[in-house]
Amino acid sequence: MFIQLVVSGIAIGAIYALVAIGFTLLWQASRTVNFAQGDFLTVSAVLMFILVCLGVPFIWALLITVVIAAVLLGFVVKKGIIQPLIDRSYTTIIVATIALSFLASNSVATFWSAQCRAFPQIFGMTPYRFGSIALSRQNVWTIIIAIGLILAINLFIQRTKPGKAMQAVAQNREAAKVLGINISRVTTMVFVMNAVIVVFAAMLIAPVFMVRFDMGAQLGLKAFYSAAIGGFNQIRGALLGGFLVGVIETFSSAYLSTEYREAFVLVVLIAVILIRKEGLLGTEER
Amino acid sequence: MANLTKKKRPVTRILHWTIFLAVIGCVPVIFGGNAYHMYVATLIGIYIITSMGLNLTLGYTGQISLGHAAFMGLGAYTVALMTLNGYSFWLALPLGVLITFVAGLVLGLPSLRVKHHYLALVTLGFGTVIYLLFSNEYEITGGFSGLPGIPRPSFFGLDLSSDIAFYFLVAAFLVLLTGIALWILNSRWGRAFKAIRENDMRAEMVGVSLLTYKLLAFAIGAAYAGIAGGLLAPLMKFVDPTSFPVHESFWFLIMLIIGGSGRFEGPFVGAIVVMLLPQFLRGTQQLYFVIFAAITLLLLIFWPGGLTGLLDVFFRRVLRRNPPQLTK
Numbered sequence: 167m168f169i170q171l172v173v174s175g176i177a178i179g180a181i182y183a184l185v186a187i188g189f190t191l192l193w194q195a196s197r198t199v200n201f202a203q204g205d206f207l208t209v210s211a212v213l214m215f216i217l218v219c220l221g222v223p224f225i226w227a228l229l230i231t232v233v234i235a236a237v238l239l240g241f242v243v244k245k246g247i248i249q250p251l252i253d254r255s256y257t258t259i260i261v262a263t264i265a266l267s268f269l270a271s272n273s274v275a276t277f278w279s280a281q282c283r284a285f286p287q288i289f290g291m292t293p294y295r296f297g298s299i300a301l302s303r304q305n306v307w308t309i310i311i312a313i314g315l316i317l318a319i320n321l322f323i324q325r326t327k328p329g330k331a332m333q334a335v336a337q338n339r340e341a342a343k344v345l346g347i348n349i350s351r352v353t354t355m356v357f358v359m360n361a362v363i364v365v366f367a368a369m370l371i372a373p374v375f376m377v378r379f380d381m382g383a384q385l386g387l388k389a390f391y392s393a394a395i396g397g398f399n400q401i402r403g404a405l406l407g408g409f410l411v412g413v414i415e416t417f418s419s420a421y422l423s424t425e426y427r428e429a430f431v432l433v434v435l436i437a438v439i440l441i442r443k444e445g446l447l448g449t450e451e452r
Numbered sequence: 453m454a455n456l457t458k459k460k461r462p463v464t465r466i467l468h469w470t471i472f473l474a475v476i477g478c479v480p481v482i483f484g485g486n487a488y489h490m491y492v493a494t495l496i497g498i499y500i501i502t503s504m505g506l507n508l509t510l511g512y513t514g515q516i517s518l519g520h521a522a523f524m525g526l527g528a529y530t531v532a533l534m535t536l537n538g539y540s541f542w543l544a545l546p547l548g549v550l551i552t553f554v555a556g557l558v559l560g561l562p563s564l565r566v567k568h569h570y571l572a573l574v575t576l577g578f579g580t581v582i583y584l585l586f587s588n589e590y591e592i593t594g595g596f597s598g599l600p601g602i603p604r605p606s607f608f609g610l611d612l613s614s615d616i617a618f619y620f621l622v623a624a625f626l627v628l629l630t631g632i633a634l635w636i637l638n639s640r641w642g643r644a645f646k647a648i649r650e651n652d653m654r655a656e657m658v659g660v661s662l663l664t665y666k667l668l669a670f671a672i673g674a675a676y677a678g679i680a681g682g683l684l685a686p687l688m689k690f691v692d693p694t695s696f697p698v699h700e701s702f703w704f705l706i707m708l709i710i711g712g713s714g715r716f717e718g719p720f721v722g723a724i725v726v727m728l729l730p731q732f733l734r735g736t737q738q739l740y741f742v743i744f745a746a747i748t749l750l751l752l753i754f755w756p757g758g759l760t761g762l763l764d765v766f767f768r769r770v771l772r773r774n775p776p777q778l779t780k
Contacts, residue, residue, distance in 0.1 A: 391577070
């Protein structure tokens with residue numbers, strides 16, 4: 167029981183971590199707190215679901231969704247909404263992403279369906295058995311794929327030129343500009359990257375949650391908590407935060423109370439803010 | 453900001469108040485015969501109060517609150533539980549206001565120490581927890597079955613239970629709270645609020661205590677929502693958690709932006725437009741969410757002054773033939 171709980175906590179935590187990494191990337195590149203992150207996830211899951219229902223093989227459905235999401239949730243959102251607002255206050259951008267979240271989830275409900283649909287079990291149903299321990303395929307594959315993606319993101323940021331440009335912009339916008347980095351282009355790239363990350367998170371979460379217009383709301387919030395607990399301006403912060411939130415949530419709902427599992431995470435968050443306001447691994451921001 | 457220091461002439465102010473009171477007085481004359489119309493009119497009054505509170509917090513001080521539905525819920529449940537147990541409405545409402553004010557302080561204190569987005573995060577979490585409390589504490593809140601049979605108050609023997617009488621009670625609160633908001637905004641506090649919104653570092657440099665005034669603005673905004681909730685419970689004669697979900701707070705935000713955030717008339721215009729439009733166009737609720745969210749985004753990008761700002765320019769252009777002066 168204990169090991170199963172740890173594994174499922176880590177699996178859900180890995181998804182939170184993925185979404186939270188997207189979150190921190192957006193924050194670092196453009197000071198955008200994306201309240202629509204969860205709804206990006208919903209939109210991706212719905213797109214994938216529609217494609218699968220049309221008979222497209224899963225891997226193609228995934229690729230097509232990645233392309234559509236990169237254009238729509240990455241490029242269009244950045245150019246159409248964030249770009250015009252980027253010089254206004256943080257609050258304006260927050261309000262804009264909240265409106266975007268409302269727009270996305272309710273568009274799905276109005277123009278697609280307000281019902282919930284079961285997503286195909288892409289990883290299969292029979293659990294893996296190790297002696298007396300049975301682990302669900304879904305959880306095992308989620309952890310493997312999520313960790314693979316996180317490593318890939320890390321490699322991209324640390325080893326490639328565009329990745330290094332991202333780091334530069336995150337550390338010091340002015341200096342990056344002086345050094346000839348096109349900040350707007352880097353920001354757009356980060357938005358596209360975030361959209362792609364979100365599509366993979368949607369693929370991992372959709373078989374567990376149902377596909378529904380509000381499936382992303384809680385997830386986006388959890389990713390937000392994760393980022394804040396771990397540290398808003400650090401990828402490893404988001405990673406730690408995501409796993410922590412996943413494990414805390416799984417254990418508190420198993421041993422303490424299912425109704426209030428959201429509340430436990432919040433208590434941890436407030437404690438972290440009070441003790442170390444920049445998050446567990448975060449650094450002071452100017 | 454052109455209207456930061458602008459003081460209205462007394463004549464204009466009297467004119468505005470006359471129009472305001474006349475509109476409030478005319479509603480029952482025109483719609484008094486229809487119980488549903490009166491209900492909608494009363495509801496609009498209550499939503500104006502909430503958005504006015506949000507305007508103090510967001511519009512004038514530049515802090516975000518995603519917990520306004522929860523504050524409203526706290527006010528509503530306080531009044532519901534107390535009046536159902538035989539206490540007077542006039543005791544319950546002040547208590548509800550006190551509770552929301554204190555809740556505002558308690559929430560604001562940790563989050564305002566850090567950055568703007570933490571307040572959004574913490575208020576959002578608060579909204580979630582309050583919603584969970586309302587739905588799960590059956591013994592007290594009745595869970596999803598809610599609390600039925602909330603009595604409407606009377607005022608010194610004057611029975612306020614009819615729809616029209618209750619409308620006037622809400623209208624009286626609206627007028628009172630409008631006056632208080634105006635008074636706050638023209639006082640030392642109001643100037644401090646606006647100074648913080650424009651540039652908090654500069655405000656701090658000239659001696660405005662950031663934490664104190666941010667907390668005050670946030671808690672007053674919460675208390676306004678508490679009053680609105682306290683009026684909502686006897687209006688519906690029923691409370692349940694589904695009236696105060698988290699996305700209801702988003703709805704208030706949208707209402708305020710559409711009306712014009714940081715403008716005094718904003719909450720009035722916003723609440724009226726957002727509440728009335730669905731009455732004329734029939735369709736699903738979600739469709740309105742889509743429409744209003746899209747309008748909000750367009751206004752944010754192209755016209756941050758909201759509808760009030762648009763009307764302003766319209767009047768200047770059409771009536772006075774002056775070139776429009778946008779806020780700098």
